[in-house]
Amino acid sequence: MDPLTRSLRNGLVTDKLGRKAHKREQIGWVEQALSAKSSFIVPIRGQASLFYRKPQLRAALFAAPVVRDWISPETLIFLGHYRGKDYFALSILATAQSSWEQLDEGLVFDNLWNRGTLIDQFEASLLAYARGMCYWHDRTKYCGSCGSSTRAERTGHMRTCTNQECGANYFPRTDPAVIVLVHDGDQCLLGNKVGWPTNRFSTIAGFVETGETVEQAVVREVQEETGVNVGLLEYHSSQPWPFPGSLMLGFHAQATSREITLSDGELRDARWFSKTEVVAAKSKNGWLRLPSRLSIARRLVEDWCQT
Numbered sequence: 001m002d003p004l005t006r007s008l009r010n011g012l013v014t015d016k017l018g019r020k021a022h023k024r025e026q027i028g029w030v031e032q033a034l035s036a037k038s039s040f041i042v043p044i045r046g047q048a049s050l051f052y053r054k055p056q057l058r059a060a061l062f063a064a065p066v067v068r069d070w071i072s073p074e075t076l077i078f079l080g081h082y083r084g085k086d087y088f089a090l091s092i093l094a095t096a097q098s099s100w101e102q103l104d105e106g107l108v109f110d111n112l113w114n115r116g117t118l119i120d121q122f123e124a125s126l127l128a129y130a131r132g133m134c135y136w137h138d139r140t141k142y143c144g145s146c147g148s149s150t151r152a153e154r155t156g157h158m159r160t161c162t163n164q165e166c167g168a169n170y171f172p173r174t175d176p177a178v179i180v181l182v183h184d185g186d187q188c189l190l191g192n193k194v195g196w197p198t199n200r201f202s203t204i205a206g207f208v209e210t211g212e213t214v215e216q217a218v219v220r221e222v223q224e225e226t227g228v229n230v231g232l233l234e235y236h237s238s239q240p241w242p243f244p245g246s247l248m249l250g251f252h253a254q255a256t257s258r259e260i261t262l263s264d265g266e267l268r269d270a271r272w273f274s275k276t277e278v279v280a281a282k283s284k285n286g287w288l289r290l291p292s293r294l295s296i297a298r299r300l301v302e303d304w305c306q307t
């Protein structure tokens, strides 16, 4: 299977949404879109998304005319288009939370992390995209160069400093991180982070640092966190991970040493697990608990079990 196909199997990913980047440059169309029943709003409150709990759990998306009075066009973030519908993210204030929850029975704000595996994959990807964009807007309100306020441009895909002498532009930011399933024969290396339940184990992960390649980051992170050395790297796939703003770059890596040394304080425990133990954990037999099915970490583990 090629990396593109593999990536489409990861949680929070869709190939249905057309991003229609050319529409970001068009003037005045968002005002019209707000009156159209084919425009849908994806509300984000802090880092929480809105869900319907009944009759089945799903993302709460609202036709724009229903909530038109609460929205000013310049606050909308155009996400894209699918099957005749335009989707917009909207960051709402904490004070407006109850108004949105009262739009219908059974509405609740919750973290996508908790419910992402329980809803339709297209909707989950939409919530992930909206969450990442709103997070970036919330943290780019002021210019990093001169300290003046910034304003949204290009239907939410750029922010510009309002100080005309400065005029700095800011674009949505994604932080690259590597995540790696280290293997050696019939065993794989998983770590337990400080603060997790003691039986929860996952793949090794960390941010790519300035001045290094993604591949170097894989080797360094595994070495720093577990003391294990890796050689042959195989790129697996990637996954947007808006918790709060990462792109996870997934790898499988062959270990060239086995001794585990926990040195950088990120992990409380790291162990080699056999395929038999991992397969048992997939069906929740035995002691070991694997990462969420939402995460690429789970995909890296499951795909290794198939090899």
Ligand SMILES: [Zn+2]
Pocket (backbone or CB within 6 Å): 143, 144, 145, 146, 147, 148, 161, 162, 163, 166, 167, 168
């Ligand atoms: Zn500025």
